[in-house]
Every structure is written in structure tokens, then in C-alpha cells.
Amino acid sequence: MQPFTTLTSIAAPLIRENIDTDAIIPSREIKSVSKEGLADGLFAGWRYTAIDGREPDPAFILNQPDYADARILLGGGNFGCGSSREHAAWALAEYGFRAIVAPSFNPIFRGNCVRNGIVPVELPAEAIDRLIQSQAITIDLPAQRVEAPDGSSFAFPIEEEAKEMLLNGLDAIDLTLRLRDTIADFRATDRALHPWIYLS
Amino acid sequence: MAETLFEKLWRRHHIADLGGGTGLIAIDRILLHERTGGVALKSLAAAGRNVAAPAQVFATMDHVVDTRPGRTDATIMPTGTSFIRETRAAAQAAGIRLFDIGDPGQGIVHVISPEQGIVLPGVTLVCPDSHTCSQGALGALAWGIGTTEAEHALATCALRVKKPKTMRITVSGVLDSGVTPKDLALHIAARIGSAGAKGHVVEYAGTAVRALDIEGRLTLCNMATELSAFTAIIAPDETTIAYLEGRPFAPTGEQWTAAVADWRSLASDSDATFDLELRIDAADVRPMVSWGTSPQQSLPLGDTIPAGGEDDLHHRALAYMGLREGETVAGLKLDAAFIGSCTNARLSDLRRAAIILAGRHVAPGIRAICVPGSTAVKAAAEAEGIDRVFKEAGFEWREAGCSMCFFAGGESFGVRERVITSTNRNFESRQGPETRSHLASPEVVAASAVAGVITDPRTLEAL
Numbered sequence: 001m002q003p004f005t006t007l008t009s010i011a012a013p014l015i016r017e018n019i020d021t022d023a024i025i026p027s028r029e030i031k032s033v034s035k036e037g038l039a040d041g042l043f044a045g046w047r048y049t050a051i052d053g054r055e056p057d058p059a060f061i062l063n064q065p066d067y068a069d070a071r072i073l074l075g076g077g078n079f080g081c082g083s084s085r086e087h088a089a090w091a092l093a094e095y096g097f098r099a100i101v102a103p104s105f106n107p108i109f110r111g112n113c114v115r116n117g118i119v120p121v122e123l124p125a126e127a128i129d130r131l132i133q134s135q136a137i138t139i140d141l142p143a144q145r146v147e148a149p150d151g152s153s154f155a156f157p158i159e160e161e162a163k164e165m166l167l168n169g170l171d172a173i174d175l176t177l178r179l180r181d182t183i184a185d186f187r188a189t190d191r192a193l194h195p196w197i198y199l200s
Numbered sequence: 201m202a203e204t205l206f207e208k209l210w211r212r213h214h215i216a217d218l219g220g221g222t223g224l225i226a227i228d229r230i231l232l233h234e235r236t237g238g239v240a241l242k243s244l245a246a247a248g249r250n251v252a253a254p255a256q257v258f259a260t261m262d263h264v265v266d267t268r269p270g271r272t273d274a275t276i277m278p279t280g281t282s283f284i285r286e287t288r289a290a291a292q293a294a295g296i297r298l299f300d301i302g303d304p305g306q307g308i309v310h311v312i313s314p315e316q317g318i319v320l321p322g323v324t325l326v327c328p329d330s331h332t333c334s335q336g337a338l339g340a341l342a343w344g345i346g347t348t349e350a351e352h353a354l355a356t357c358a359l360r361v362k363k364p365k366t367m368r369i370t371v372s373g374v375l376d377s378g379v380t381p382k383d384l385a386l387h388i389a390a391r392i393g394s395a396g397a398k399g400h401v402v403e404y405a406g407t408a409v410r411a412l413d414i415e416g417r418l419t420l421c422n423m424a425t426e427l428s429a430f431t432a433i434i435a436p437d438e439t440t441i442a443y444l445e446g447r448p449f450a451p452t453g454e455q456w457t458a459a460v461a462d463w464r465s466l467a468s469d470s471d472a473t474f475d476l477e478l479r480i481d482a483a484d485v486r487p488m489v490s491w492g493t494s495p496q497q498s499l500p501l502g503d504t505i506p507a508g509g510e511d512d513l514h515h516r517a518l519a520y521m522g523l524r525e526g527e528t529v530a531g532l533k534l535d536a537a538f539i540g541s542c543t544n545a546r547l548s549d550l551r552r553a554a555i556i557l558a559g560r561h562v563a564p565g566i567r568a569i570c571v572p573g574s575t576a577v578k579a580a581a582e583a584e585g586i587d588r589v590f591k592e593a594g595f596e597w598r599e600a601g602c603s604m605c606f607f608a609g610g611e612s613f614g615v616r617e618r619v620i621t622s623t624n625r626n627f628e629s630r631q632g633p634e635t636r637s638h639l640a641s642p643e644v645v646a647a648s649a650v651a652g653v654i655t656d657p658r659t660l661e662a663l
């Protein structure tokens with residue numbers, strides 16, 4: 001996973017409440033048993049003029065030339081609700097998004113972002129309103145701040161572990177496997193206490 | 201110190217403190233399906249990692265598999281066969297029990313897990329599927345995860361989890377006859393909104409919850425993800441124990457006795473405190489239907505759609521659904537009716553719908569489909585003759601799977617068609633391109649299919 005420190009980019013505003021993972025990547029766009037090849041289906045229902053079509057709808061924000069290079073997405077509250085499909089995070093990452101700024105995130109989606117190098121930046125809606133402008137904004141993960149071109153700056157919260165993983169591009173499985181023996185000891189003790197849980 | 205049920209299960213599974221409120225949590229059961237599970241197994245193998253405890257892992261075919269009679273590996277979804285075959289090959293290579301097409305145990309993952317006794321009180325269970333919260337109905341700590349987290353659980357038997365907060369929703373009194381667990385779930389969604397339980401473990405409690413059978417509890421817990429909850433849980437009781445006894449993967453003999461003794465101890469302490477509390481009087485819950493594009497946009501059947509003021513979401517939903525403020529949802533003309541999904545396709549759901557359908561017929565022009573939640577539900581329904589009731593009423597009677605709860609490509613409802621559905625999500629284009637979905641109980645779906653318009657079953661003309 002690509003480490004994340006700071007990012008300066010135009011931010012595309014897609015300010016709607018409850019943007020669900022069916023909207024981010026519709027079921028019909030998940031075509032293979034793979035984490036790749038999903039960027040094309042990102043927001044397909046809104047981005048193209050027809051279902052299963054590929055003609056861009058000029059009204060959709062990501063099709064507007066000003067936002068062609070956006071690496072930051074501004075969203076509404078409860079972003080990423082609905083299905084747990086990680087394809088939503090894979091599609092966003094493959095398209096090029098490295099950060100999403102929203103008033104709140106669905107918990108599963110938020111975790112999926114962190115595991116795919118996308119920083120979930122939680123800011124109040126009023127702060128996000130001030131980030132909607134034509135110039136680039138900066139996300140500084142070490143400082144946990146978002147800086148707007150007008151000089152205003154906003155602090156955002158992020159769990160220690162998520163920050164560490166994003167900053168260093170860490171693989172959680174590798175980290176956990178260092179505790180392999182601790183896990184094995186725990187399971188042996190628990191098996192004696194609750195044998196019915198263990199099916200072999 | 202007084203603890204909630206969740207806190208007891210957290211402590212019981214807590215392997216190590218990872219700092220910052222994150223714990224390394226032991227995972228007892230991992231469930232996979234062909235849409236998000238196959239890719240987890242494939243990616244794990246590609247990284248050269250093994251499934252650490254294959255006996256604790258189960259897989260099923262539900263999301264992509266066809267539900268038309270006589271199905272094979274071929275799917276209406278253009279690339280569906282690859283999901284089925286790659287998941288099958290990966291499950292076989294990993295030594296995982298797979299409920300494949302044709303297996304009497306096959307079905308929707310959240311339907312078959314209780315049916316098979318895979319989920320048990322007190323276990324931790326994860327699945328890369330948001331509706332895993334359903335399984336908290338049996339007193340398990342069961343939650344939905346992403347695919348990368350599923351790989352993590354498969355490789356390590358553990359997950360790194362930020363400890364969630366707790367919420368208790370107490371439903372006192374008794375639900376009126378004719379008011380179902382689905383109505384209660386929609387009532388709660390309408391009341392607290394689609395982020396109303398964000399990140400919390402919701403414990404459902406109170407007399408009206410205790411009175412529910414396991415299938416009703418599964419329906420209630422199923423929709424906790426529509427509140428953005430971490431998960432839902434209901435403390436196990438004699439109803440839970442009676443339900444599990446004799447299930448294929450439930451303990452037997454001495455282990456059963458020991459397990460039951462343990463399960464009886466699993467409840468929140470009477471003086472435990474929750475981060476959030478919500479109290480609901482069951483008498484306030486009426487048969488519900490959704491009008492918009494989020495489950496929170498639901499109202500009692502017969503009520504009129506409220507004014508949205510400046511709320512863009514409200515107006516966007518109205519435009520999408522082809523509705524106006526002040527309009528009544530009851531009476532809207534329908535194109536289709538769907539009974540299925542992990543929310544409402546268990547035997548009791550089909551039985552209740554069949555009582556309404558017996559001796560009646562679907563209105564002209566309505567496409568009506570019933571998809572049992574599992575092959576076992578289908579077989580039990582057929583043994584009771586329920587399939588004949590559905591078929592004689594004009595419903596299609598399908599093989600088990602998720603089916604048209606969502607539009608995976610290929611089979612769907614039509615553009616701007618209005619569908620009454622026993623499923624869980626009324627999102628834009630969820631069930632088909634620009635399809636307008638109205639969520640309701642199986643009873644409301646059945647009555648509406650018969651009337652051809654959205655209908656309260658209590659107002660159907662007597663036979």
C-alpha cells in the first residue's frame with residue numbers, strides 16, 4: 001500500500017447525504033473476482049448517460065474538466081453506507097482518489113478506505129463548505145489538518161492505528177502475524193473454556 | 201464493574217491491546233459468499249498465506265447465483281459464472297465447507313448460518329457482507345467487514361478492531377397483531393435516521409423484542425446496518441436455546457449442556473450503562489412502507505409524505521421516486537412485488553405471506569416473485585404446500601439466493617418500475633435501473649401484489 005503523508009489537490013464536491021456503496025460501484029459493475037478493473041464503473045449510475053453505457057454525463061462533477069485531476073472527494077454525511085463491498089474503496093483508489101472529506105462515514109466503508117490507502121477525513125459540513133473552491137486544498141495527515149487556499153485550516157480526528165497504517169503503508173496482516181504466538185496461546189486457553197466453539 | 205453484553209463478549213475475545221482503543225479480537229466464525237469472499241480467498245492465496253482454521257470457515261453461493269428453476273453455474277449476470285467457479289475452486293483448495301449449488305444447505309449466508317447452527321450465542325462471527333449484523337439475533341457478536349479484513353481474519357483468526365460504543369434500544373409493550381419485526385425496523389430507521397446508530401453496537405431489548413421468535417429477531421437485527429450501526433445483538437434466552445438444539449453445527453451431548461449453561465449467563469448486567477439509549481413503545485409502531493431512497497424515508501402506511509423544506513436529499517428522493525409531498529404511499533400503482541432477501545425470506549415470512557395469498561391472485565400486470573432465503577426454507581415451504589399457494593396466486597417460485605434484492609446485471613426490475621419489496625435497501629437503482637423500490641413486510645408485499653397498489657393487509661377485502 002502506498003504511504004500517505006500530505007496531498008495537495010483540487011477537491012471534487014459531491015455533497016449528498018448517504019452516498020451508498022451501490023452508488024459508488026453498482027453491483028452490475030463488479031464483473032470479475034478481482035480488486036482491479038473497477039475505476040471504470042465508479043459512480044457509473046451518475047457518471048454515464050445510460051445504464052451499462054460509457055458516454056460521460058457532462059453534468060456529473062467528475063466529468064467536468066476543472067475536476068479531471070481531483071484526488072480528493074468532498075462528500076455528504078454517512079458516506080459509504082450500505083453494502084460492505086470493498087469494491088467501492090478499490091474503485092475510488094484505482095480512479096485516483098487518496099482522500100475523502102465528509103461529515104461522517106459508514107464504519108465498514110471507513111475501514112475499507114484505510115486498508116486501501118484512502119484517508120477518511122471527517123469534518124463538519126460547515127468546514128467542508130469552505131473547501132468547495134477552485135483552488136487546491138492540502139491534507140496533512142501527520143498534523144491531522146486540512147488547509148484551504150484562503151488560509152483557513154481545519155483539524156480532523158483519526159484513530160492512531162489507522163493513521164499509522166496510512167502513513168507507513170502498512171499491511172495489517174503482517175503486523176498481526178507478529179503476534180502469532182499470542183493468538184495461538186489465547187486460542188488454546190479459550191478452547192479449554194469454550195470447547196463447543198472449536199469445530200475441529 | 202457492570203458490563204453490557206457486548207462488553208462481556210469483547211473482553212472474552214480480547215487477545216491483546218493494540219493501543220488507542222484498538223483491540224486484537226479473536227474471531228470464531230468466518231462466512232464467505234461468492235461476490236466478496238471468493239476474492240478474499242484468491243487474494244490470500246496469491247499472497248502466499250493460508251487459512252489458519254478452515255474448520256471455522258464456511259462459504260455459500262448466494263449473491264451471483266441464478267435463482268431461476270433448473271439453475272446451473274451459468275448466470276444471467278454476464279460474468280457470474282467466474283464468481284461461482286473461482287469461489288468453488290478457492291474454497292476447495294482451502295479446505296472450507298462450501299454450501300454449493302445443489303447442496304440442501306445452500307442459501308443466503310445470513311439465513312443458512314442460523315439454520316445450520318453455525319452462529320452460536322457468545323461467538324464472534326464476521327463476513328464480508330454488511331447484513332452480518334442479522335446474526336446478532338442469536339446473541340453472537342457478528343459484524344460485517346470488508347474483503348481485506350476477511351483476508352486478515354482468515355490468515356490470523358483475529359481482527360484489529362477499534363472498540364465500538366454501545367446503544368440500547370428498548371421496545372416495551374407488545375407489538376399489535378398485524379405489526380411485524382420489519383415494521384419495527386423501519387419505524388426505528390425513520391425515527392433515528394440512516395446514521396442514527398453510527399458505529400455503535402445496538403442491543404435490542406424489552407418485552408416486545410423478547411416476544412419475537414428467532415426469525416423475527418433476525419429481521420430486526422438485519423436492518424441495523426441501515427442505521428450505520430457497528431452491529432446489533434439480542435441477549436440469548438430460552439427461545440435461542442430451543443432454536444439451536446439439534447442444528448447440524450450446534451454442539452451436542454456434554455458440550456451442549458456446557459454451552460447452554462454458558463449462554464444463560466450472557467446478558468447485560470442490570471446496572472450496565474450504554475453510550476446511547478432509545479426507548480420505544482411498541483404500541484406506537486404501525487405497518488410501515490418506505491417512500492424514498494433511504495430506509496429512513498419510511499412512514500406508516502396511510503400517512504402522507506411529509507414536506508421536506510430545504511432538504512435536498514428529500515427532494516432528490518421525491519423526484520427519483522416520482523412522488524410529491526403530501527401524497528399517500530398507500531394506493532400507489534405497482535409494477536412488481538418481491539418477497540426475498542436476508543431480511544424477510546425465512547419460513548415464517550413465507551407462511552405469513554401465504555395466508556394472505558391463499559385463495560387470491562396477483563393483480564393483472566404485476567410481476568410477482570418469491571425467492572426463499574435458503575434451499576432448506578424452500579423445501580420446508582414445499583412440504584407445507586406453500587409453494588402451491590404462491591404459484592396459484594401468480595407468483596414465480598424461485599431457487600434460494602439474494603436474487604433481485606439488488607441488480608447485479610442481467611436480471612432486474614425495469615426502468616422507473618415501482619416495486620413493493622420485502623428487502624432492506626431502497627437505494628437508487630438498487631433493484632434495477634431507476635427502479636423505484638418500496639420496502640415493506642412480506643404481508644404488505646403480498647397484499648399489495650393482490651391489490652395492484654400499495655395496500656395495508658388489514659384493509660384487503662375478506663374472501
